Amino acid sequence: MEEKSKGFSKGLYLLTAVMLTVVLTGILLMFTALLMEKLNISGIFIGIMIVVADCLPAFIAGLFLGKKVKEKRFLWGFLMAVLCFLLYLLLALTYDTSQFLSIGSYIRTFLLMGAGGMLGGMLS
Numbered sequence: 001m002e003e004k005s006k007g008f009s010k011g012l013y014l015l016t017a018v019m020l021t022v023v024l025t026g027i028l029l030m031f032t033a034l035l036m037e038k039l040n041i042s043g044i045f046i047g048i049m050i051v052v053a054d055c056l057p058a059f060i061a062g063l064f065l066g067k068k069v070k071e072k073r074f075l076w077g078f079l080m081a082v083l084c085f086l087l088y089l090l091l092a093l094t095y096d097t098s099q100f101l102s103i104g105s106y107i108r109t110f111l112l113m114g115a116g117g118m119l120g121g122m123l124s
Contacts, residue, residue, distance in 0.1 A: 062077030
């Protein structure tokens with residue numbers, strides 16, 4: 001009975017971490033849009049902010065999940081990042097199917113999210 005509740009709590013922690021990632025990504029993207037609107041910033045800075053918006057929330061959620069699960073932390077962080085990437089991919093392909101041809105940007109995003117999640121899990 002206790003093993004089932006541990007599995008349920010890990011799933012709940014994973015869902016909480018994914019929701020944390022979604023909220024943090026939204027906040028960072030809104031902040032980037034605000035900077036673009038109010039200031040005349042360069043494309044390089046916008047690219048850096050998008051990379052930060054991909055990697056930082058996965059890192060923070062990996063930290064959260066690693067502190068809660070306490071075993072195989074980097075794998076849980078990576079699993080969380082994979083779930084977030086699948087959500088990102090679903091939203092991106094739903095919004096604009098013509099971007100499916102730029103597979104390199106999806107691979108880069110997956111690697112950034114995965115590395116952020118694993119690093120957060122390892123450092124927790």
